[in-house]
Amino acid sequence: MEDLIIARRLRVPVDDAEDGTSGWGEVAARQLDAALLSVGFTCSPALLDRLAALPGEQVIDLGVRVLAAVRRLVGDHVEHNAYFIDFPKNVPDTLEFWVGLLREAMLDPVAAARLQPDILNLLDLPRYGSYQHTYADLLAAHAELIPLASDRVTVLELGGSLRDEARELYFSLAGSEVPLATEDLAALRALAAFCAEDQPEHVPVRENRAVINEVRLAAGQPLLVDTVTDVLRLASACSGGDVTLSTSTRLRSFRRAERRILLAALDTIPATKHGDVLRHREQWKRLGERLHPHEYPQFPRAAQVFDVARGVRTATSFASRVEAALAAGRTEEAVSLLEHTPGALLRRLDHLLRAGGGSAVLEAAERSAAHASGRVLLSLREHLQNRLAPVSRVFTNRHGRAWTTPDTRSPLEEEALNRTLAVLDEEITRRLPDPGELIVDPAVLDVALPLSGKAVAPGLGMLPRGSLSPVDGELLRFFVYWRQAERRTDYDLSALMLDSTYDNPTHISWTSYANDFATYSGDLTEAPDGASEFIDVRLSQATQPIIIPQVDIYAGERFDEAAEAFFGYMIRDAAQEGRPFEARTVRMKSDLRGSGRIALPLVFLRGDDGAWRVKWLHLYLSGHPAFNQVEGNRVTASLLVRSIVERDYLRVGYLVDLLRAKSSGGGHVTYIGLEAPADLPDGARVYTPATLHELIPA
Known part of the structure; x- marks a missing residue:
């Protein structure tokens, strides 16, 4: 329960206890804070003060649990080795590497006997696909990381008692509108x-x-x-x-x-x-x-x-009665039925308007808006604003599996669209609370509203699908870690690079180790004790503006079958050196799951101003049962990514504009941002990515 609260809310539950002896608790608290800094976390002043007042032994016990929890959150609880010990330096040319392995195999009588005359199986080559050095060897080969002010430092706040924190989290999740x-x-x-x-x-x-x-x-x-x-x-x-x-x-x-x-x-x-x-x-x-x-x-x-x-008793479902009316062209009857379920009517509004419902449909929608859930209103708002400038339609299920198709629907009348959008804006505004004094971090404005959380696995730095956030470093490094449960499992970290028209693809993977701006850490083909793969991208030298990292299941267990599997990315400056994995440079980390065989977590985009941003995808492709690789899915991946990138998602900035129009400017304080600042007054209402679902009105 303690781990859950720390991971979900970045708050440390501290129960009441007798004050400790002078100095000992304070020393232990400072030691804990120093240990947390090594993995990119720190204690807030309030948390440090509270820990300093506890007995030293209690602080040490709590600190061990807190440090373990945040290390799991960031992915630092495992050893991240790399196939090439000097990565990102001294990575050989792909063909040169394979030729060298083949030469070794031919000179080794035992290995040569395993080679088939007509088939070159990479798994039969000695030294291919498994670590040739220990983790200690890797550490010795790399200089220490040079800390910079731009490294991630995530603040852990002081929480209440474990029971109070658990109750608050419980009511937040239970009352979620999404x-x-x-x-x-x-x-x-x-x-x-x-x-x-x-x-x-x-x-x-x-x-x-x-x-x-x-x-x-x-x-x-x-x-x-x-x-x-x-x-x-x-x-x-x-x-x-x-x-x-x-x-x-x-x-x-x-x-x-x-x-x-x-x-x-x-x-x-x-x-x-x-x-x-x-x-x-x-x-x-x-x-x-x-x-x-x-x-x-x-x-x-x-x-x-x-x-x-x-079948002993007959019953007709509500949905079947509506479908029968629509199939027979009785739109007015369908509208009359749907008015009894306002949410269903609004979900079908586009269809009803195209079916010739006219003003009667709009009037029914206006009446229904006051009785439908806030999530339905916001979802319809997002849908209709994309009908103003149609793009390819993208459909995503609860597992993150997605498919896209051209939008062949007839356009809606602009007058009807604008009328409905105005009704929705008015009703959503009416339901929002008075924020009092509203304080907003500009960085949160491009975060998509969490209208569904099903495909988003919790983790560090996670944002809803469609969110945009800046990338502010010289060196971008993706990583994947997996540990197989029962059978040999081979995951492949790859990156698809495209031009601004989503064409002219190139890639980095186990079949292409490097290009002018990206480098691959080497292929691992099994993970009984865990395996890590990395891809470095030097953003200032990148010649293509669209970079799509992906994880392909080449063989073995699905993401949700493996003992452990997660993906993330780091941002650092090239001069920082350090190991392939440095916890304090991790910006995002999340578990991989789902039944798809190809994971597309996010896409990196370079704008016209030269700045890089990341857009969150949370997508999985079905792929093949085995032998998935980036070359085989580049068309599907590029179509799906383009559909997500070009879609106009409803963002936090939309609700902020409505809240500002409703703000009284006094009384309590409402803060919306990526992280809560330390100087907020007592009683302030705080919305961060962990609690954005609470912004969705009922």
Whole structure:
């Protein structure tokens, strides 16, 4: 729980304790701060003062845990060796390197006997694909890093007690208006159990509701349900399955008390919503076998749910009635139906306008805007502003798997677009709170609003898809680390370089070690004890303005099957020297996951002014079952990246403009930025990337 709070909020929970003896706690606190600086972190003045007042032994114990947590956060908890010991120096030419390995193999009788006459298998060449030196050898070959003021220093703030910090994080995640990432759902489950005595009453996202209902069911508390699907999600969560219901779950048996609670919850759902059962009919049949509804005659409507699943009772889903009306050209009927579910109407607004709904559709949308969720309003706002200047459509699922297609839809009338945008802006403004005195860090204005967090794995420096941030260094270094769980696993770090038209591709990978401005650290083909690969890019010498790092699975375990897998990038000056991996120069690090075989975390772009910026992608390509490499996916990757780069994402700057128009200029302080400054007054409301989802109005 302590690790979770430090990683998610960069706050150190400190419980009350008796004051320590004079000097000893202060000395231990200073030692901890020095150790943290070596990995790019530091204690805030308030945290240092609080630690100095604790017994020295307690500070040491806490410090060991804090240091371990931040090292994991930045990726410094493992040893990052490189295939070429002098990397980025003395990296050989690709062909020269392979010829040298082949020559060695031919001169070695044992190795030569393994070579097949007609096939050159790189894995059969001696010394290829595995470390030829120890990590200690690597350290001895590199000079110490020269610290610079531009190195990352992340401030750890003083937190309250562990229980208070856990409760605050729990209510933040539970009350999120946007769906959470898989890791955040797991964190929510742990927090719900830890904070069992403090349960929120309002949980807007249904997947989050299923996780919390799991804890309520175990405690015998009433469930938060208003649709039959809420109960099915809960049953799946209790069985260790997928609460999104996108994959089937083998449901477990339920105790009699659990069956009674689940059936009682189902019995409260009106029959008009039983049509939702048809979406997951087979799962409902399996659940009926586990709940034995015939044993509970006091819950007749619950029994009807399973009758619908078995086809004994007919029920028409709301969605099917709307689709039937649209298919028959009865747009007015479809609009009339959709007005009962304002969010659904707004999600279909584009389709309804193209179907000839005219002013009636716009008037229904205006009425619905006051009753739909804030996330729906913002999503529609982003969608419509991209209809003003259409670009290729990009579709992304919850795993980050994406595909793109040209936009062949007929354009919307500009008058209807502007009218709807004005309605949305007015309604969103109405829901925003008065920020009082608003203070904004300009660096946060280009961060995309987190309208969904599903594809974004938590980590250091992570921003939502579509966000832009500056790159302010001479040397850009990508890195990937993985450790296989059960079978040989070969990941390949690569970089695709394109011109301003997303053409004329070149690449850096295990098939091309270097060009005029980039260098590869060498290929590792297995990782029983962990393996790291790096790519250096000298930005001032780069001849192509688009650089797309990627991680390809050449063989072995998927990202979510490996024991550990993460990607990140560092920024440093060329004169700093140092090891291939230096924690204090890491700007971003995040776990790799998902079922895709090719990861596209971000893209680096050089603007017309010569400055470099990074745009966040969080994408995965399906790829081939094996032997993925950058040369084989460059067309797909370039199309997808172009779709993301050219899309106009709704950014924090949009909400800031609305907040400024609503600000009273006095009273409390609201701060929005990438990091919270130390001089904010008590009671200030702070929004950073970790809490940006709280900016989304209800």
